[in-house]
Amino acid sequence: MTHPYSSRLRGVLGVALGLLLSVGCGQQGASLDSTGVEGSQAAAISRTKPKVRIAAGLWHSVAIRADGTVWAVGNNSAWQLGITSVEDTATPVQVPGLTSVTSVAVGDFFSTALRSNGTVWGWGALHRGQLGIPTTTSPTWRQATPVQIPGLTGVVAVAAGDEHALALKSDGTVWAWGDNWAGQLGDGGDGYRETPLAVSGLTNVVAVFAHDQTSYAVRSDGTLWAWGDNTFGKLGIGSFVSNSPVPVQVQGLTNVVAVTASPSHALAVKSDGTVWIWGLTNPTTWDMALAPVQVAGLTGCSDVAAGDGFSLVLKSNATVWSWGINNQGQLGDGTQHDRFTPAQVPGLTTVSALAASDTHALALRADGSIWSWGSNHHGERGDGTPPLYATPSLVQGALVGGQMVAAGASHSLLLNSDTTVWSWGLNRAGQLGDGTTVRHTAPAPVPGLHDVKAIAAGGNKSLALLYDGSVWQWGDGLLVPTKVAGLSNINAIAVSDTHALALDFDNKVWAWGNNTEGALGDGTWTSRATPALVPSLSDVMKVVATSHGSYAILFSGEARAWGSNMNGRLGISTGGSSSAVPLPVVGVTNVVSIAGGKDHGLAVTASGQGWSWGSNVNGKGLAGSASSSPSPRPMSIQGPVDVVAGDDTAFAWDGHGILWAGGDNGLGERGNGTRNPLELPNPVTGISNGVNSVAAGGAHVLAILPDGTLWSWGDNSDGQLGRGVPLDAISPVPSLLD
Template sequence: MSVVRGGGRNRFILGLVLCLGWLSGCAGPVAPSEEASDPGVVRAAATAPTWTVVRAGRLHSLGLQADGTVWAWGRNKYGQLGNNTTTDRLVPVKVTGLTGAVVDIAAGNEHSVAVKADGTVWAWGLNDLGQLGDNTTTTRLKPVKVTGLTGVTAVAAGYRYSLALKTDGTVWAWGDNDSGKLGDGTRVRKLKPVQVVGLTGVAGLSAGFSHSLAFKTDGTVWGWGGNSGGQLGDGTNYYERLTPVQASGLTGVVALTARSVTSFALKSDGTVWAWGLNFGGELGDGTTTNRLTAVQLPGFTHAVALGTGDGANLVATADGTVWSWGGNSNGQLGDGTTATHMTPAPVLALSGAVSLSSGQEHALAVKSNGSLWAWGGNLTGQLGDGFPRQYLSRTASLFTGAKAVAGGEYFSVGLKLDGTVWAWGRNEQGQLGDGTTQDHWAPAQVPGLASVAAVLARDSYALALKTDGTVWAWGGNASGQLGDGTTVSRASPAQVPGLTDVTALAAGEGFVLAVKTDGTVWAWGSNSSGTLGDSTTTSRATPQAVPGLAGVQSVAAGNLFAVALKTDGTLWAWGSNGSGQLGDGSDTYGPPRPTPGLVPGLGGVVSVAAGDSHGVALKSDGTVWAWGDNYRGQLGDGSGYIGRTPVQALGLTGGTAIAAGGSHTLALQSDGTVWAWGYNGNGQLGDGFTDDQLAPAQVPNIIGATAVAAGGYHSFARRSTGAVWGWGDNGEGQLGTGNAGYRVVPYQVTPTP
């Protein structure tokens, strides 16, 4: 969010401050075309652009090219991309209306700033507190000139405010003035630039969340604004400073950066210094001790560039290595993991960076050859690779030759026509079955499994039913759902002991149901809500028969309830009824029912499915019926009210198959079309939007489908050719497209601008 620029060994130094503020609703990204030759490969530009500087905002990115043009990508809710729209962009788009060469850029929380070669400053995006400096609070979708500023050489953008450095060494500020971060001696916001009091001879600056920093030509550091964590480095944690104060003991500084409540400086001798709040080890000194004055970070003697952000603190050294530390939930440290680090570690696959910046979830770099690299989270397309975290419309999966597909919460399993099993997505519990816990975003074969007839996936575990009637399980096992008598997770498939002659399976939240050829049902795993149907709430890690249940042909399992379909077309349910998911009209405030009971009023059922807290039935006449939770419209009756007894989904006849995700429902029609309803926050309804649907709506651009499947927040359709379409959440690579909503290792971004 902030920029620093100075002399010495690093003429182009940049940094990024923590962009605090909770994630709010964002516009849906524009999904790439399915027709890309390989969805796992970033599309290359005809002539690769030469990048010189990158800046990362909270969830958007800016890049300056060698020809002086500015490009932007990622979140655009407030017009911070400057292309006169509010549509998120997955690849760089040119900022509109910036004529003449730009020499510097800055990305704030939700706004952007640029300096032209003529010394004027231009800004765009959110302007609620005057951070655009045009003497208004009007949000701008394209650049507007900042009032009264000339002779500017560099800019910085913080949380709802901006800074500018003039050729005469003075600093000017505008926007939000909470904690006095404008440095004018007040806490009053400014809609146009005011001079920072008493500050001259400045060579570089940085804007944070609530504090600002500058270093002078004499190498000293000065700060103002919030200081509750000691981030001004003056030896105190006095709440705020309304005018600049000198940071104690710092000289020879050539670059710096401010983030939330921490600060960093690079000295001319190549050492890196840090101060401020260190509760989570943010300073990188290996401790959690707050620092009211600067301390030297171990190991850096030849640093040449800085760049920090919400999670990723970045330093480049003279040998070309880039180092990172801090939060890493989205892979923003670039070390191939999502583990947090309190001390610097090398960023993989990246060397020779001349510009570094990081946002709330992502990080960017420009190398000396002008190439652009990105890693970390990609929720709004801020990596610029053209791939969304959520596919709002159907896209081609790399899984082909499919006989069936099953979706877990953040992973998927596929069965090929040759009887082999493949898996992709998240793998923290070994649910991909490859003997590791390494995620992968493209389908990979599960070793050791052949002659498989059916697959299932749920939460973080998977099941396979072989043609010989045996059951194999792998993944998470905290409730004994793998059926091997233990609660130890497995990263490779193992046979469920003592279980043979199985014809059908269902996977619930921590429990499993199996139907045998004799029509009996066997259950194991979690039983806290009576889901094992044995009249107790005692969990079991090995299969046992559900008493009194016979003549069953298939089963379905939700979070805390189970359903069995008998050969006579009736349904029987047991477990929790907190959302009416037993379908018998009884009080939802009553205790769970630990033994099967008839779902009244439903006959002629040929298929059953279960979401988290709703059940779905397909009748022989092609109609679809549902009951239970309906908060998201997953029952499809148009009401949004809980269904204590089954209700008919509106307008559906000719149904041939059903599937239930967490809170959404799919139906396949006899004409090969797919219909969807319920929760759509991740695009799992495939209609191009993220609005919930209370009644069935056709999924566009799908014809000739022969099967459907639903995961927690994603959906699949299979065609007769064995091709698979997927849509919805792809944050963990669960659609099998070869990409995901994050990157744990830097990769070169080469889209066509």
């Protein structure tokens, strides 16, 4: 699943790997040119020469096996697995032509390997100079076969950021190449470089680290130096005002033995076993430390790894400790609850090395086995779990004859023919209504709910309308269905991640929830927890709730919209400002169906004409190649009879029984067997005889077919498809990388 934090930070990152370094105690150096106090730099480097067997990139992982060969798994869009025959794989493949490899490092879409003879080899994306060779060397922007990086010999360590790399030579110098927009190459400039060049003035280095667009080096005197991106104060220099294109000393740290970094924070271990953190220390509260501060409660530590908002520590007793964001099981503690105090990862012992990326982690154990946890959308854990559910298939254990489906961000609801409600998927906010926060992958009844007429879901919220006209809600912290006070005589319901709507038998609309964008339609921007009438709106036959927005169809066939007008999704012919009161959707009449996402709207008229407005990125407006527009434009599909939408998707079915899809497809939500982006609408595979009910969630889709069977496709991070093992592993599981 996604997390609010992820939308506020750049969603890509490279390797986050801390290394155990046996650097002895020493005094802080006075300048870049000072010499170490422990003796010769050659001796220091020899003692700390790292042997990195595992590395984690954005969506792929790499490991060295005992025979010195390299194996890779996960995403292969840039050929970073060293082969061209697959796009993604959950089963590791051998990188051809590499033997006697001692260390690996990976970026977002490229990989590097250090061989025992001191040469460095690279493969994958090369468009920003990541492979240390001219881009003209390859006829495309990617290179599958590992190539030796020219001019590099005597290398003892490698590191990789998103699109740049570092090499440490035996003489204590650091060499850099690749992207340089934040100064991460340390050459004083910001232009990318296709060939390695020594980082000016940096000597006596015993270890290098890189992540995102930031680089780090530990010198033989135990001081830590950093350069490049300083977002959130990742350089540890007491401010986050500007990046640094040259190495600067991290404040207050001496006797450093291990380092790691993420897009937002960095960690270091000192020789006394304490852990220090700087940057964004708590992404949920936006707490920052512009210089290193000690992490309370941690002693006896030897290594660190960091991902996007989470941290891992390896202790000298070979146990692993974690804290931070946990929406995809990154902490490995068997839950999906964020936690900002370190705690031991259960059941994980005898660990010798760690690696972490955006939302997944790897651990190498003393017996040579590799364990993994967290996300697996591209097979990056390497445990064989299928990473893609891009065609419809039956929901396991679903009852036949369901009347209606609803989908939240990562959970699913089914209204059964016996008027009971069934739920499955993510449950960290109680959205399954079973009194727990434990997810489950197969439909189970919501206790105590019966005589249900309709259901709705959005974000982490769930709603049920009973035949007696009452409305019940759960999720968003409510673990069991709770009656909504002040509502009666209700005929229809709708809910999004931000607010809820109820339509009564007097054809009036009630609204409650977040109102910062005017989604409650009462003329104010004040949020409220209890329902109130939407003024000046009557004769309503249908309501739809989207994130920070609302739609209504009147009995006259007119459509109304209010709330956020992101990218013109209100259909009022202008972009820009939100509206706190309902406004007419211009140019569309005789509307019988309406839907919307975070920045697009859609409608179907009684004559079978489809219209859409707002964004049409990836064809989410079902408008073919039409550009985005705040004014309604015709859909490119013929004869639609109904339409539904997710945040960034849209689905319409026509009179011939075909279900058409548009919008995002990164997780297979368009149901065509791929995750490729598309501009034109596509028919969903295997659905040709119509549908009884369709629901689009955050990135998954549910459909009840005319025979009463329930089908699903798209994201299965938390079991919301009801099709076997969830993609996100919340506890360590064996990887096949070893």
